[in-house]
Amino acid sequence: MFAAAGALSGTPLAPRPACRGALGRNDRAPRVPSKTARLLVRPLKAVEEPRRSETSAEDVPADLETVCADPVCSTRLVVNGQDLPAFEDVSTAHFRIRNGVVRTPLVRSRQLSAVTEMNIFLKHEWQQATGSFKERGARNSLLALTDEQRKKGVVAASAGNHALALAYHGAELGIPVTVLMPSIAPLTKITKCRALGANVILEGDSIADAALAAQAYVRDEGMKYINGFDDFNIIAGAGSVGLEILEDAENIDAIVVPVGGGGLIAGVALAVKTINPNVQIIGVEPSRCASMAAAMEAGEVVKVTMPGPTLADGLAVPAVGPRSFEVLRTRVDKLVTVSEKDISVALLRLVELEKLIQEGAGAAGIAAVLAGKLPELKGKNVAVLLCGGNIDTSTLGNVLERGLVNDERLIRFSCVVPDRPGGIAGLCATIAFVGASIKQINHERAWLQDDSHSVQVTVTCELTGPQMADHLYEALAEKYPVDFTRPKGNLSGERAAALNRNGQSPAAPPAPAAPAKAGQLPAPKLYDYDTIVNNVKPSRALVEAVEDAFAQLANGKVDVPMPMHIGVAETAAAGPGDCHIKGGYIEGAPTWTVKLANVSFYKNVEKGLPAGSGVFVVCDAANGGPKAILHENRYLTDLRTGAAGAVAVKHLAAKRAKSVAFIGTGVIAESMARSTATVFGFEEAFAYSRDVSKAQTFCDKMSEELGYPFAACGSAEDAVRAADVVFTQTPGGEWVLEESWLRPHALIVCSGSDQPTKNEIPPNVLKKAKVVTDITAQCARVGEVRSAIAAGVMTAEDVHAELGQIVSGKVKGRKGKELIVCDLTGTGAQDAAIGSYVMDVLD
Structure with a gap:
């Protein structure tokens, strides 16, 4: 747990801890009483590895690979152009790295053995210093380098x-390590690698x-490229896991191994099958990226298309390594896949039964066992690799909660109760009688139009499992019309039939609509603020949805009318405030959206109320009827604004941009920071607000959440001068920066000017800069472009491009070192995209 905790924290890792069952530098490895094992595991040659110069890469062009000219290499088995490691290479690696990595314990799990009816042994590879098995291959590869390399x-x-493993062992061995990371890399891992x-x-x-960019370092600087899963020495080093399992346990019948690029299972299979061909090697892949299964079926490496991200992101490799594939193809006994539900339940079980925290990839093997994918192993001795424990704390919380839902220990339902004193109390008494615990309860009157004497109540309960859920439903159904939300696939045929007989849906939304009368369209469903906030978070998928909306807008596939603006003047009875009405339809989408956003009601703050509010109305594109009302109180507007900012940074920021400034530190700034973090990695951030305490609160919050330092500045000038990218999101009443503060290559993403009276950026900045807009006609009317046009320094024709034209490739964005301003006023295309995205999530 020590190593995993250090890996999560983003701080430099402490020296590797001693763990129970692990060997110190001078300890001897325990041996099974097997002459064969003792003979084969002993190093077959000197520790000095024959000098090799092969170069392999994830998607690196073939011309980067060189042929080994060493005479020793000529004896290697070469299949389909790949020289393959032999058992001797695994044995040598095992001996070579013995004093540099943790010999992780192999421990029998009493709890998991009882649950699965197998004899389960867990191989705790997460106890390595950087939290994963990757250290074995990384250290072996570094030790195999020539002096010149x-x-x-x-x-x-x-x-x-x-990356973490190479950085750690490179530092230990005094070998310079350069890691190229894509913009999608988790910021915590970027920070940790640099700290190492x-x-x-x-x-x-x-x-x-990133792999393609490595060409320059291989060709120009003579560096050795080390592929994370297909390098010769990576596979050999990973094989040491298999040797340790055979040394530490007798009569193992099967070893279950997570499969990503294939290096781990290839090494384990090579080692184990050489010593004992009767041991089954079983690979486990996420169903969303079963690239090894696809390669086995095709007889060659193929690239699979992922339908979406997976909890086992460490296994999300669309094409396995060709060398790993050739090693494994004759040695693997079975490949199985696990669903996202299987993985979340496995993570939950490991926490509850073993008190272990694993990442999704690390739990894949247990997921297969618990999901009943390997029934033939009942009664047998099974070793399962726990290959990594590096999981973000917020992700872990979300996954465990989903595990409880899939376990039917967290359930949500809605019912209709009499609107009279004691009505809800009676419902609570029924829930308590069954033994369930209420976690959240909401009630609404307005949405039951046909019954003015009832109230609709939505309840989230904690239960002991499916049996209690059945009992709860039966108790409620006797008294109330009830509608359960239960995980898909958890209902038995009998229970589903019972639900259907009562006219209920087994997977109903949180606030069901009243049934439609004959000749009428169904009433819309209502999703309250809490439901939306709890289920819709900043993510790369959300940014991509908005990015696609911009592209479709550029391709003429979006119908977006000009926004309507209603100004609410300040009087004794009203205001001041503004109302914006936007909407749009993306061709081919199942829904279209109209949004009502109320903003700048600043007197609300004095009353303890938010300054903004709003709703999305999502309509069915087939019949035009309102499908859902999203009572989002500007949460979704803020999310889609942040996503638009992230799209701008992704396509317009300088490639080596490392610092970012936020002028204005409200909810839009937070949304910009969170969304951008999903597609671009900054190293440092600066923030300015007129209220110093708000700026400091923003910086403290974002530093902890995103894993890189945020610093509050005493002036906007200090923040802007330090930044490669500047976000401005103030009320827009006055200029927030000056031209002389800006770096020559800066990108300014401005989102504060969303009506004709607002202006954040001086016109001379727009005159000097390349200007990009979300919609030029709209920006010329209400945005920063409007102010520059009014000042006579530019016209609408001077705008370089709309963001969608750059996203779709119709117009090139940045060209070298140039100042760019991206004017974001918000588009109905964004609202349409996020409306569809949210419906997919909530449904």
Whole structure:
């Protein structure tokens, strides 16, 4: 747990801890009473590895690979152009790294053995110093370098555990390590790699982009590229896991191994099958990225398309390594896949039964066992690899909660009760009688139009499991019309039939609509603020939805009318405030959206109320009827504004931008920071607000949440001068920066001017800069462009492009070192995109 906790914290990792069952530097490894094992595991040659110069990469062009000219290499088995490691290479690696990595314990799990009816042994690879098995291959690869290669250093492309492992062992061995990370890399891992002394460079939007950029370091600086899962020595080092399992336990029948790029299972299979061919090697992949299964079926490496992200992000490799594939193809006995639900339940079980925190990839093997994917192993001795424990704390909380839902220990239902004194109390008494615990309860009167004497109540309860859920439903159904939300696939056929007989839906939304009368469209469903906030978070998927909306807008596939603005003048009875009405439809989408956003009601703050509010009305594109009312109180507006800012940074910021400034530190600034963090990695941030305490609160909150330092500045000038990217999101009444403060390559993303009376950026800045808008016609009417046009320094024709034109590739964005202003006034296309996205999430 020590290593995992250090890996989560973002701080430099402490020296590797001693763990129970692990060996110290001078300890001897325990051996099973097997002459064969003792003979084969002993190093077969000197520790000095034959000098190799192969170079492999994740999507690195083939011309980066070189042929080993060493005479020893000529004896290697070469299949389909790949020289494959042999058992001797695994044995040598095992001996070579023995004093540099933790010999992790193999421990029998009494609880999991009882649950699965197998004899389960857990291999605790998360106890390595950086929290994963990757250290074995990384150290082996570094120790195999020639003296000349050690001096020049190594380069790798990684967004996760491979980068941490190389950085850690590079620092221990005095070997320079350069890691190219894509913009999607978690900020905590960027920070940790740098803290370990690695030279971290952010390059591109994917691992493939980062790997391609490694060409320059291999060709120009002579560095050795170390692929995270397909390097010769990576596979050999990973194989030491298999040797330790055979040494530490007798009569193992099967070893269950998570599969990503294939290096771990290839090494384990090579080692284990050589010693004991009767041990089954079983691979586990996430169902959303079963690339090894696809390769086995095709007989060659193929690239799979992922339908969406997976909790097991460490296994999300669309194409397995060709060398790993060739090693594994004749040695694997079975490949199975696990769903997102299986993984979340496994993470929950490991926390509850074993008191262990694993990342999604680390729990994949247990997920397969618990989900009943391996019934043939009942009664047998099964070793399961827990390969990594690096999971973000917020992600862990969300996953565990979903695990409780999938376990039917957290359930939500709605029912209709009499609107009279004691009505809700009677409902609570029924829940208490069953033994359930109420976690949240809400009630609404307005949405039951046909019954003015009843109230609709939505309840979230904590239960002991499906049996209590059934009892709760039966108790409630006797008294009230009740509608349960239960995980898909958890209802038995009998229970589903019973629900359907009562006219209820097994997977109903939190606030069901009243049934439609003949000849009428169904009434819309209401989703309250809490439901939306709890289920819709800033994410890369949300940013991509908004990004696609911009592209469709540029392609003429979006119908977006000009926004309507209603100004509410300040009187004794009203205001001041503003109302914006926007909407749009993206061609081919199942829904279209109209949004009512009320903003700048600043007197509300004096009453303890928010200054903004709003609703989304999502309509069915097939029949035009309102499908849902999202009572989001500007939460979704803030999210989609932040997503638009992230899209702007992704396509317009300088590639090596490292610092960002926020002028204005309210909810829009938070949304910009969170959304941008999903697609671009900054190293430091600066913030300014007229209220110093608000700026400091913002910085403290964002530093902790995003994993890189935020500093509050005493002036806007100090913040802007230090930044490569500047976000401005103030009420827009006056200029917030000056031209002389800006760096020559700065990107300014301004979102405060959303009506004709607002202006944040001096016109001379727009005159000097390349100007990009979300919608030029709209910005010329209400945005920063309007102010520059009014000042006579530019016309609408001077706008370089709309953001959608750059996203879709119709117009090139940045060209080298140039000042860019992106004027965001908000578009109905964004609202339409987020409306559809939210409906997908909530449904």
